[in-house]
Amino acid sequence: xxxxxxxxxxxxxxxxxxxxxxxxxxxxxxxxxxxxxxxxxxxxxxxxxxxxxxxxxxxxxxxxxxxxxxxxxxxxxxxxxxxxxxxxxxxxxxxxxxxxxxxxxxxxxxxxxxxxxxxxxxxxxxxxxxxxxxxxxxxxxxxxxxxxxxxxxxxxxxxxxxxxxxxxxxxxxxxxxxxxxxxxxxxxxxxxxxxxxxxxxxxxxxxxxxxxxxxxxxxxxxxxxxxxxxxxxxxxxxxxxxxxxxxxxxxxxxxxxxxxxxxxxxxxxxxxxxxxxxxxxxxxxxxxxxxxxxxxxxxxxxxxxxxxxxxxxxxxxxxxxxx
Numbered sequence: 001x002x003x004x005x006x007x008x009x010x011x012x013x014x015x016x017x018x019x020x021x022x023x024x025x026x027x028x029x030x031x032x033x034x035x036x037x038x039x040x041x042x043x044x045x046x047x048x049x050x051x052x053x054x055x056x057x058x059x060x061x062x063x064x065x066x067x068x069x070x071x072x073x074x075x076x077x078x079x080x081x082x083x084x085x086x087x088x089x090x091x092x093x094x095x096x097x098x099x100x101x102x103x104x105x106x107x108x109x110x111x112x113x114x115x116x117x118x119x120x121x122x123x124x125x126x127x128x129x130x131x132x133x134x135x136x137x138x139x140x141x142x143x144x145x146x147x148x149x150x151x152x153x154x155x156x157x158x159x160x161x162x163x164x165x166x167x168x169x170x171x172x173x174x175x176x177x178x179x180x181x182x183x184x185x186x187x188x189x190x191x192x193x194x195x196x197x198x199x200x201x202x203x204x205x206x207x208x209x210x211x212x213x214x215x216x217x218x219x220x221x222x223x224x225x226x227x228x229x230x231x232x233x234x235x236x237x238x239x240x241x242x243x244x245x246x247x248x249x250x251x252x253x254x255x256x257x258x259x260x261x262x263x264x265x266x267x268x269x270x271x272x273x274x275x276x277x278x279x280x281x282x283x284x285x286x287x288x289x290x291x292x293x294x295x296x297x298x299x300x301x302x303x304x305x306x307x308x309x310x311x312x313x314x315x316x317x318x319x320x321x322x323x
Contacts, residue, residue: 026316048096113295128257180217260279
């Protein structure tokens with residue numbers, strides 16, 4: 001669909017989701033049963049915290065993305081301002097009576113690991129797709145429709161996530177399946193490191209297929225890990241933190257591969273462009289390798305025994321993976 005929309009005009013890629021979201025919103029208002037507001041009367045939305053964390057995230061992403069074009073001082077200043085605003089956000093959350101994020105929830109090790117792994121996985125996933133699309137369209141001259149069809153195999157997770165993944169989680173446990181997915185992602189990115197100027201689609205297919213399998217095995221189990229052991233009243237907060245981490249990771253990954261690609265491309269020749277793509281492809285590989293290490297660390301209990309932290313939630317419906 002993205003390829004077809006781009007053929008009609010690239011702005012449609014941004015406009016159509018707005019229309020779909022509006023339809024879903026209207027359907028939700030009409031069909032979803034109303035429930036009493038859980039918050040006590042008079043409680044205010046944490047607007048200051050929301051503005052601080054949003055501005056901080058945007059500045060960090062902007063600073064990294066512009067690193068290849070702006071001066072070092074400007075880059076450091078922009079990223080530093082973003083980090084400072086995140087500190088302001090933390091200070092606001094400690095003092096406000098109704099925080100957007102209760103900081104105490106961050107003491108949950110499983111939640112922190114899931115968020116870190118989600119951020120790194122999303123960064124690698126979207127960063128890779130960006131470079132792959134540049135390679136197919138800029139270097140190979142493929143059309144947007146041809147490129148979208150080439151990437152279609154990555155969408156195999158839409159079939160496997162609600163069918164195969166729940167069975168694997170039930171059999172091997174949540175953490176092991178997630179780590180397995182991350183390892184497959186690392187293999188997929190490693191497959192593309194020796195990318196050639198005339199690679200056929202058949203040469204790309206194994207790596208793209210591995211990436212689709214990786215997403216199917218990683219996304220759902222990370223969602224379960226992020227909410228496991230969290231009080232029911234804060235399940236929404238835990239899920240929101242994970243999705244925010246993944247969106248932040250996607251933006252960081254795109255910015256990082258753009259920065260590396262621009263820095264490593266020394267001209268407009270095919271060999272120079274290929275060198276930039278190869279250098280940028282190291283970024284998703286490193287990101288997912290760190291994610292593997294972070295997630296695998298959750299298998300070790302304090303006693304030193306190798307365990308799966310998700311075993312404690314074995315009684316929960318594994319169909320939650322389908323989310």
